[in-house]
Amino acid sequence: MFDSLLRAYAPLFIWISLGIILFRFIPTSFSTRLGIVLYWVGVPLQSFMFGRRTELGGETLLIPLVVVEASLLSMGLALLSWWGWQKFNYYNAQELPKQQISLERSLDAGAGAIFQTALQEQHVTRSRFGSFILAAMLGNTGFIGMTLADVLIDPLYLDWAIIYNVSGIITYSLAVFIASYFGQSKTQHPLWNSLRDVLTVPSQWAFFVGLLSQDMELPLIVESGLQAMIWVVFASALLLLGLRLGSIKCWPSLELALIPAMLKVLVIPAMVGLTATCLGLTGEPRLVLVMMAGVPTGLVTLILAEVYDLDRELLIGSITLTLVGVLVILPVWVTWLN
Structure with missing residues (x-):
């Protein structure tokens, strides 16, 4: 198992x-363009390649239901955790009275600067709230989950991992809505703009195209090239993470990132494992569901x-903590569930 x-x-x-090393030698705009x-x-x-390989039927029809359950649980627990975190900070904060803060800011900066600062702080809070939900909800089933499944899962049950990853398009579409709503500062019709962004997610259309093209046989060189490109995408995503890690000078959000990281690695996989057991699943099928639900x-x-x-x-803090967490918990999953 160690090997x-x-x-x-x-x-x-x-x-x-x-990525951490290259950050010192490439333009800072490269990571944005890469993303x-x-x-x-x-x-x-x-998504297109996974769509071509997906076969639904039998017990695997339960997988999308498990994905929906994991997504809703992640959102609900993230909302409760954020509310608890805000309450904790409120009761423990040592701040000046609002009138005194307003007076000092007026003397130092002027009303115009205060208004701009307030808008900026509101945008930062919205962005952090959206990121908090995404950190707990969106797992790396495509890049890391499929890699782990390919090594640790019996090939007979590899389709379970593929279907779980493909079913994640439901979670991904919801994540795009959350990112669009909380990430960008919009003044007109933010809900409509967010729905538009969900409907235009390129990966979901690529998946359906792949699903409909299963009977279409591509030339061997094209099929092999597309398969190889999946690993290029995998390496590029990890490189982007390294570039972002290299750009961080300190970790002010690491304490807050610990909450969604614990939800992602410990709580959600435990709930999914309990659900799988109640559905009568054991062995490799249950291990696949728990592992895919608990990926970083x-x-x-x-x-x-x-x-x-x-x-x-x-x-980045959540990704880093969940990567470390999976390194610790994965042997436990394999030993206990299999």
Whole structure:
């Protein structure tokens, strides 16, 4: 088992470390451009290939229901956790009275500067709130989950991992709505703009195209090339994470990121495992569901952060903590559930 885990995690360390090193030598705008390319090209390409390989039937029809359950649980628990965190900070904060703060700001900056600062603080809070939900809800089922499944799961049940990943398009569409609503500051029709963004998510259309083209046989060189490009997308996403890690000078959001990280690695997989047991699933099928539900926070959150201007530090903190958490908990899952 140790050798399998080493093979699964070696690419993670290699590409993330490379991104941290390259950050010193490439323009800062490169990561933003890379994130946009992955959003419009890389992730849709991966969705297209998974759509061509997906076969629904039998017990696998339960997987989308489990995905929906995990998504709703993640959102609900994230909302409750955020509310509790805000209450905790409120009762423990040592601040000046509002009148005194307003007077001091007026003397130092003037009314115009205060108004601009208030708008900026409101946008930062909205962005952080949206990022907090995404960190708990969106898992890396495509890049890391499929890599782990390919190494640790019996090939007979690899379709379970593929269907779980493909069913994640439901979660991803909801994540795009959240990112669009909380990430960008809009003054007109924010709800309509968010719904529009969901309907135009390129990866969901790419998946349906792949699903409908299953009977279409592509030339071998094209099929092999597309399959190889999946690994290019995987490496590029990890490289983006390394670039963002290299840009962080301190970790002010790491304490807050611990909450969605614990939800992602511990609470949600436990609930999914309990659901799978109640549905009569044991062995490899249950292990697949728990493992895919507990994969680290998705690297695609960084892509959404680049597109919708979210709190990158909070998302990077959650990704880092969940990566470490999975390293610790994965042997327990394999031993206990299998």
